[in-house]
Ligand code: 13P
């Protein structure tokens with residue numbers, strides 16, 4: 001049964017009773033079950049998760065930290081992953097076969113990860129090999145399916161996160177003359193640009209049209225960017241920056257590198273979710289910040305720093321819809337199911353895929369950031 005068929009079965013739908021329980025009742029039950037399971041249960045939570053969920057996380061972090069936490073945790077029998085599908089897959093790959101990884105809502109995917117499927121990637125690779133020969137190393141952002149990670153692992157490539165993209169892209173250039181960067185063109189472009197690759201040496205691979213978009217001499221291409229993007233971060237625009245600069249000239253602008261090149265270039269700082277949190281943490285009281293990243297995190301940063309003036313770079317920004325699918329009722333449902341001795345919504349990566357994906361993940365985890 002594939003994921004779409006699975007979602008149609010009632011097995012993956014939240015039972016009615018969770019729609020009528022009070023918040024207090026749900027929170028008490030989560031606490032009770034967490035206490036009962038103790039170290040056998042581990043709940044990682046990505047920074048973009050809602051507060052109602054993050055309050056119960058045993059570890060919070062960005063994609064890199066959560067991958068490291070998952071790899072380090074050998075005690076937990078059950079890992080209830082509060083994040084999106086590709087993160088739960090990564091956790092499954094990095095844990096032992098006996099550890100069970102659960103995603104509280106199977107609909108919590110990532111639209112960026114969905115922009116590169118393995119068949120498109122294999123087709124692209126064949127064409128790129130014909131164009132450039134064996135000169136390319138594939139790198140994938142962790143925001144990708146396990147199959148894409150396995151593809152990169154089997155061709156000597158690696159995964160990257162927004163925290164370590166610079167060191168991983170620099171490493172990739174010690175291995176091969178060119179890189180293929182999937183699936184986020186913006187993180188790929190921003191990182192390569194920071195490392196000194198000019199924009200006119202970057203081509204775009206269009207997986208829908210199956211063509212390479214490039215105007216110059218093909219021999220000059222250093223980076224091939226997959227034409228994917230984050231539907232949340234693409235909503236921060238040059239116009240948003242112009243508005244903040246005009247209305248509040250003393251405000252610092254800090255954005256996630258999933259934003260476009262133009263937005264990153266006009267901002268004062270750019271980095272992963274952890275980098276954004278740490279930068280604002282260290283900033284002086286009274287300092288002013290406009291943040292370009294997901295709204296659940298921006299709201300949390302605002303409430304954690306009443307001594308600073310903080311706004312969203314885009315005042316009309318929404319949270320990431322798929323991250324938001326993990327909510328208190330789904331978390332409780334997962335935990336009560338485990339308490340009843342059942343497992344639902346398990347994320348299990350096929351062994352043949354996991355064996356190659358772990359090569360790509362380990363090449364990243366073994367390197368200093
Ligand atoms: P990081 O956790 O690497 O900052 O990435 C943000 C993101 O979009 C996760 O989906």
Ligand code: SF4
Pocket residue numbers: 048084109110111112113143230231232233294320321322323
């Ligand atoms: Fe995917 Fe963007 Fe949501 Fe992250 S914020 S999970 S990249 S859609």
